[in-house]
Amino acid sequence: MLELSGLHKSFPGVRALSDVSLRLFPGEIHALMGQNGAGKSTLIKVLTGLYAPDAGTMTLQGRPIAPRGTEDAQRLGIRTVYQEVNLCPNLSVAENICAGRFPRRWGRIDWAAVRVEAKRALAQMDLDIDVGAPLSRYSLSVQQMVAIGRALRDPAQVLILDEPTSSLDDAAVQRLFTVLRRLREQGLAILFVTHFLDQTYAVADRITVMRNGQTEGEYLAQDLSRLALVNKMVGAPADQVPARLDSSAPIDGEPVLSARGLSRQGSLQPLDLSLRRGEVLGLAGLLGSGRTEAARLLFGADAPDQGQVEIGGRARRWHSPREAIAAGLAFCSEDRKHEGAILDLSVRDNILLALQARHGLRLVMSREQQNALAEDFIRRLGIKTASADTPIGQLSGGNQQKALLARWLATRPAVLILDEPTRGIDVRAKEDLMDQVRALAHGEAGMAIVFISSELREVLHCSDRVLVLRDRRAAGEYRCGELDERSVLEAIAADPAAAPAA
């Protein structure tokens, strides 16, 4: 039905897609899988005409197409439903379905026709609701169906669903799948983007895996095991000699930080962990497994519903990150742009911020000392910047990341939590950063570090111990010596329907 091949797309400084291909067949549900930053969203934006590809061909039913803009793609029969429901809750269901292209009669909106149209669009999914009622009266799953109904109001050929299930509960997901299967029978080609393995296997006929902007491969769902799928997503070649941990951390050191039953509704099931001085604890798992959530709870960025954090033998409950920082914690967020860098401020001010904030209003050091501190970190971490006065926004991603690492190192933390510190930076910078992480833990400083990454190989390379998370709970812990890629992958990919893993 729809075929893409040799697709390339670059943005300044980043190759978002290179040599990507995708085949959608009528009457088939196709799952697009991949980690964060694998290029799924870019691919969808190319499909919907939001981005023009730099190279490559797109054909729809054998005819080459090049949609310029979303309206163009819609006219061609490619319809998209986005992750967030893009509807107006205060308008009626019928208005939402017809908005933008209302049926008209004599220059006026024909309201009777609007209702008929809306009913007809929803009937494709066996949904019979009062289309005159405001959308907000219905549940999120019905709203999702209305969004699909809107997309399928005119005969369509391809339906793209971008993480449609991320905000739905189990029952709603089942309803959505029933609808998808029904649409499949009608001959629609459906592209379904998700990062939930279970859902993929529940509904998909065919799977395309993307990684690092490339297509890893296209498989029939029944031919691809969970383990193989995870393998392909995280990019561990199946025949590679398994990487083992070579730990130099003490095994019986005093725990610096531990968590007891730390949990938060909708983000993390009760979690226990402990962290010793001078060790790197890796958190592995797929997106949505609870890695970031665990880090945020440890640091007090979110308030836990239950459980507590113990630091230096004292039980604490953070009310704000401030308290955690005062107790010696530091947290580099995965979202560098929104939660890390203060873009308009200089590299120096960005490095200084956390240290200064800990000391309150009284300046911790003179302007000369500030400069010296910033220069020192710039040299030690190899931050490439014109000067300490350059706004951090002008630095490349990797250098911003290093400056943010410097921000936290300046506070001399006892515990450093790094959430995806290697995301969006080049290979050399990644190696640098990981070497520095290991040096911080195993050197004199003896910092305790929590290292989170989507790249399993990085976690294994960096960590002394790995905690695997799955479905927002711990799925296994591995120490040095008992850990190899295969066992971690198995823990990540384990079918929750089967007996729980040890």
Added chain:
Amino acid sequence: MSTASAPQRAWNHPLARPLGALALLLALAALGVPGFLHLEIKDGHLYGNLVDILHRAAPLMLAALGMTLVIATRGIDVSVGAVVAIAGAVACQLVGTQGLALALSAALGAALLCGLWNGLLVAGLGLQPIIATLILMVAGRGLAQLLTDGQILTVYEPASFFWLGTGHLLGLPVSLFVVAAVAGGTALLMRRTALGLFIQSVGINPVAARLAGVRTAAIVCFVYLYCSLGAGLAGLMIASNIRSADANNAGLLLELDAILAVTLGGGQLSGGRFNLAGSLIGALIIQTLTSAIYALGVPPQVTMVVKALVVFAVCISQSPSWARHARRPA
């Protein structure tokens, strides 16, 4: 950027455009009104339009300093005029019977309470700043009217009360020294403490600032307190100058002029970097415009239009997209 010539670099300095606009206005006024820039010493006091502009701009400059910090945190405070009225009403109510010191402290205390109210609504309850301060804008003026029974409350004594708004020190109006002290104190506070860094961090990226351990709520609360304190001081100055509390008109629309002054001074309403000196110059531009228009004898009915045109021109000259347009043909 590095290839830019020296004049170009000077033009890129944040104060260059506001200063240029002010100089241009003064030059035009001097052309239109001979002797506009003339200064003379009479009875030991310096007299002239320039001194007059500074003196009359004093309340606006105080308000603009506070507004600068509020805007730097992505906020806005539209209750400045109402706080001016409250401070004036409290002072005039008490000064006759309770003495000067108590009256002034009570007025500033009332202003601080207003700031605390705004700060708690914005930082504590998370209300939109414009909505939160709109409450006080409406209620505050009503409160001032209640305090004065809806009358203009005239003060006859003590004479010391009039010193703030009409007195002279070293041949210059006292109001100038007050503004200089407040501006100098604020600049020191920003430079000698980490307050400036925190305010900018909160304005540019509140989420990141919180995660770095900055007390974001306290910072936001502080800027509203500071802004109201400046407004209270401006209210005292105005009441002292007109020797009365006029709950209906004192400081009317001062908040809008203050926002304008910040904008003219190069401040961005989107928050972040701020420039205290720029805002002071912005306030002076507004007052120079008013004074020059009167001196030129422009009919009052067209005054507002002229003012709007000048403001429009200054704002356009600072717009980044306009700058891109202007640069392209070159």
